[in-house]
Amino acid sequence: MRAPGSDLSVGDIIAEDSVPLTRDALVRYAGASGDFNPIHYRDDVAKTVGLPGVIAHGMLTMGLAVQPVVDWLGDPARILDYRVRFTRPVVVDPEIGVVVSVLAKVAVLDEEAGEARIDLTVKVGEETVLGKAQVRVRLD
Amino acid sequence: MSVNPALVGREFPPTEPYLVGREKVREFARAVFATSPVNFDVDAAREAGHADLVAPPTFPVVIQEATLAQLLAEPDGGIDFSRVVHGDQQFAYTRPIVAGDELIARLAVTGVKTLGGNAMVTAESTITDQDGEHVVTAISTLVVRGEA
Numbered sequence: 001m002r003a004p005g006s007d008l009s010v011g012d013i014i015a016e017d018s019v020p021l022t023r024d025a026l027v028r029y030a031g032a033s034g035d036f037n038p039i040h041y042r043d044d045v046a047k048t049v050g051l052p053g054v055i056a057h058g059m060l061t062m063g064l065a066v067q068p069v070v071d072w073l074g075d076p077a078r079i080l081d082y083r084v085r086f087t088r089p090v091v092v093d094p095e096i097g098v099v100v101s102v103l104a105k106v107a108v109l110d111e112e113a114g115e116a117r118i119d120l121t122v123k124v125g126e127e128t129v130l131g132k133a134q135v136r137v138r139l140d
Numbered sequence: 141m142s143v144n145p146a147l148v149g150r151e152f153p154p155t156e157p158y159l160v161g162r163e164k165v166r167e168f169a170r171a172v173f174a175t176s177p178v179n180f181d182v183d184a185a186r187e188a189g190h191a192d193l194v195a196p197p198t199f200p201v202v203i204q205e206a207t208l209a210q211l212l213a214e215p216d217g218g219i220d221f222s223r224v225v226h227g228d229q230q231f232a233y234t235r236p237i238v239a240g241d242e243l244i245a246r247l248a249v250t251g252v253k254t255l256g257g258n259a260m261v262t263a264e265s266t267i268t269d270q271d272g273e274h275v276v277t278a279i280s281t282l283v284v285r286g287e288a
Contacts, residue, residue: 019173032171034205049222058226063172063198070176070197075188076236079197083230132228
């Protein structure tokens with residue numbers, strides 16, 4: 001992994017992480033964010049809206065996926081823009097939970113502006129759960 | 141009822157000021173698996189040049205929430221909350237939110253599109269601080285699923 005100040009190239013992997021998510025993480029995020037939609041803690045309600053079971057808050061997945069980039073940058077103030085598309089729900093098994101993996105790669109380098117675009121690949125198993133997950137950052 | 145296309149361009153009154161507390165920042169940081177000391181340790185945040193604890197990048201959603209509630213409550217909006225799915229989310233930052241900020245948000249609807257049986261509503265919440273300075277803009281696209 002390369003530090004923000006060093007010579008970066010497009011395609012460099014700058015961070016990688018795997019986050020185990022369990023139901024208690026969803027309860028904690030519900031409390032912290034104020035999002036108490038029951039599809040994030042009740043299987044019966046999740047099923048009535050056509051989901052296989054309780055799913056993680058999309059904003060929780062978005063929130064945890066950027067953390068490896070924050071750690072790499074050393075300062076959240078270097079993040080200029082962060083966007084994602086919610087492509088697939090993250091189903092959280094009541095017993096074993098689920099593991100969300102994050103791979104952060106340099107997609108665009110603008111050395112003149114001192115900026116880069118970092119693209120995140122966020123997956124559960126082989127399935128991508130966030131699409132077009134992009135973080136624009138200041139490097140200098 | 142389907143989503144009212146006349147929502148486009150509609151602007152909402154500013155939300156009540158939201159005072160960002162240190163413990164709220166820590167609570168939110170723990171909830172999104174943040175580990176950076178600037179999220180937890182006031183001295184570390186100040187050494188890094190911030191006024192106080194720094195909130196994680198997705199914290200603006202807490203302030204944005206009040207604006208989306210305004211949108212969903214709009215009597216002629218036609219948005220059935222039980223059919224709403226979060227399509228995409230963007231944050232455009234001028235600076236990170238820090239503890240002690242007193243923030244207000246103003247929502248404007250920037251797009252309503254129908255695609256197949258679904259409607260996509262794009263809402264832009266502009267978040268400013270106690271000095272009226274821009275902090276972050278939070279943009280959500282909500283997908284309102286049509287009746288099958």
